[in-house]
Amino acid sequence: MAVETEAASQEVAMMPVVVEFSGGLEMLFSDQRRHSLSIPVATSEGKPTTVASLIDYLCRNTMKDTRKELFVLDDHLRPGILVLINDADWELEGEEAYEIQSGDNILFVSTLHGG
Amino acid sequence: MAPALCAVCKTERALIKRPKNHQKLCKGCFIQIFEDEVHHTILSSNLFYSGEKVAIGASGGKDSTVLASVLKTLNERHKYGLDLVLLSIDEGIKGYRDDSLETVKRNAAQYDMPLKIVGYDELYGWTMDQVVETIGKKGNCTYCGVFRRQALDRGSKMLGIKHVVTGHNADDVAETVLMNLLRGDLARLSRATSIVTGSNASDVKRSKPLKYAYEKEIVLYAHHKKLDYFSTECIYSPEAFRGSARTLIKSLERVRPSAILDVVRSGEDMARLVPGQTQDACACKGNATPAPVAAAEEDNGGGCGSANGRSTGGEMAAMERQLKEDEKAAEEKLETEITMLKPKAKGSQPKPEKDSKASSITVPIMKQKLGLCERCGYMSSQKLCQACMLLEGLNKNRPEIQI
Numbered sequence: 082m083a084v085e086t087e088a089a090s091q092e093v094a095m096m097p098v099v100v101e102f103s104g105g106l107e108m109l110f111s112d113q114r115r116h117s118l119s120i121p122v123a124t125s126e127g128k129p130t131t132v133a134s135l136i137d138y139l140c141r142n143t144m145k146d147t148r149k150e151l152f153v154l155d156d157h158l159r160p161g162i163l164v165l166i167n168d169a170d171w172e173l174e175g176e177e178a179y180e181i182q183s184g185d186n187i188l189f190v191s192t193l194h195g196g
Numbered sequence: 197m198a199p200a201l202c203a204v205c206k207t208e209r210a211l212i213k214r215p216k217n218h219q220k221l222c223k224g225c226f227i228q229i230f231e232d233e234v235h236h237t238i239l240s241s242n243l244f245y246s247g248e249k250v251a252i253g254a255s256g257g258k259d260s261t262v263l264a265s266v267l268k269t270l271n272e273r274h275k276y277g278l279d280l281v282l283l284s285i286d287e288g289i290k291g292y293r294d295d296s297l298e299t300v301k302r303n304a305a306q307y308d309m310p311l312k313i314v315g316y317d318e319l320y321g322w323t324m325d326q327v328v329e330t331i332g333k334k335g336n337c338t339y340c341g342v343f344r345r346q347a348l349d350r351g352s353k354m355l356g357i358k359h360v361v362t363g364h365n366a367d368d369v370a371e372t373v374l375m376n377l378l379r380g381d382l383a384r385l386s387r388a389t390s391i392v393t394g395s396n397a398s399d400v401k402r403s404k405p406l407k408y409a410y411e412k413e414i415v416l417y418a419h420h421k422k423l424d425y426f427s428t429e430c431i432y433s434p435e436a437f438r439g440s441a442r443t444l445i446k447s448l449e450r451v452r453p454s455a456i457l458d459v460v461r462s463g464e465d466m467a468r469l470v471p472g473q474t475q476d477a478c479a480c481k482g483n484a485t486p487a488p489v490a491a492a493e494e495d496n497g498g499g500c501g502s503a504n505g506r507s508t509g510g511e512m513a514a515m516e517r518q519l520k521e522d523e524k525a526a527e528e529k530l531e532t533e534i535t536m537l538k539p540k541a542k543g544s545q546p547k548p549e550k551d552s553k554a555s556s557i558t559v560p561i562m563k564q565k566l567g568l569c570e571r572c573g574y575m576s577s578q579k580l581c582q583a584c585m586l587l588e589g590l591n592k593n594r595p596e597i598q599i
Contacts, residue, residue: 105428161411161446161449163416170211173210191427192414
């Protein structure tokens with residue numbers, strides 16, 4: 082653990098991921114469905130990047146809209162938003178704790194909008 | 197980590213975890229099971245008969261798009277013999293409905309179904325944009341709701357159709373159950389929970405085949421079948437009371453996914469206990485008592501089959517309360533009358549005007565006689581139907597008179 086922390090603090094390694102938004106969430110992210118991003122492999126504390134830290138990253142770096150509460154509520158993804166990790170329900174992958182791998186496709190779909 | 201395998205076929209990788217029973221399914225098995233369950237709902241509620249013409253209330257949103265796709269699939273697979281038509285309402289809201297109607301037009305081509313669009317402007321001489329311009333945003337959902345109710349009926353009649361299906365899902369029903377509970381309005385539970393409504397109140401009946409389908413699964417179905425749907429919120433919708441109920445439901449689901457269907461079932465059970473509400477869960481038998489209430493209420497409780505259904509605002513609740521007080525009186529009366537007269541207790545719509553406060557307290561509405569609106573000929577127990585009442589108020593604020 083100690084070694085990991087040290088390594089991370091030196092140089093921030095990045096990895097490519099594709100993040101997609103649909104079901105109305107696009108509007109929070111510049112009306113753009115697909116975002117090809119390069120995100121840090123690890124957090125500033127040296128922990129591997131998880132879905133939770135990705136959500137945090139997206140809020141700080143990708144979201145231009147000020148209505149953050151439509152995406153995050155009480156420090157967690159807003160209930161009613163589904164996450165698919167490489168097309169699989171994130172509930173099968175450990176939800177927020179899932180450690181993101183290089184090249185992953187993470188899709189956020191809102192179920193909250195009108196049908 | 198080793199990916200979980202599908203609990204059914206045990207060969208494919210599981211991609212879906214079902215909220216109601218935590219079952220892990222692959223894409224193919226999920227789609228199959230989702231369709232099978234809707235098929236089961238349809239069969240067990242005797243929703244359709246062979247040769248029936250059915251209009252799908254289509255907004256272009258996920259629910260109605262999934263409904264259209266599933267009904268098309270099931271109709272072909274199980275030979276229902278249904279004649280399916282898409283029916284869309286154009287409320288006249290720029291930047292909202294015009295975009296979603298484009299989706300519906302694509303759906304019509306994709307599903308090879310005829311599409312009928314009826315507009316508020318042609319029916320009422322007012323678009324919602326104009327209504328909001330005149331009365332402001334406050335209370336506009338009331339107008340939209342009343343107008344839509346009639347618009348779906350009239351659109352169906354233009355097509356010679358007597359059955360409209362809407363995309364209401366389990367989450368919608370749970371939401372409405374909660375709202376009625378929170379308002380202390382048990383009388384409306386029956387409407388919120390029954391799968392078929394309105395067959396006696398108007399000659400067009402409504403049903404919701406996706407009543408037991410989780411919103412999550414509807415979205416996943418649309419995703420995995422790559423359906424083309426449109427998602428946006430009505431630009432006029434206030435997120436008041438229904439919005440809170442919705443947030444609550446979603447938070448409950450996160451902690452306990454079965455909660456949604458549990459609330460639906462509780463709603464059904466409670467509805468059975470409410471005096472005057474004798475419907476069973478699938479409501480496939482004649483439901484003389486609650487039906488008269490149906491016509492008026494559908495819109496208010498999210499009965500629009502489109503996005504706006506979930507946008508009921510606080511000011512709306514106030515109006516609903518008035519409506520409902522009238523209804524309650526009417527209903528109790530009807531309940532006793534029906535056994536003796538057994539008329540088709542159609543169209544006893546309460547009047548939604550401002551003075552109904554007074555009437556609901558003092559006048560126990562002795563007899564609601566069925567008639568037609570003097571102005572438009574729509575079924576109404578009053579001289580003027582609800583839409584014409586609202587239009588009258590609107591037209592007073594506009595110098596020229598239309599139709």
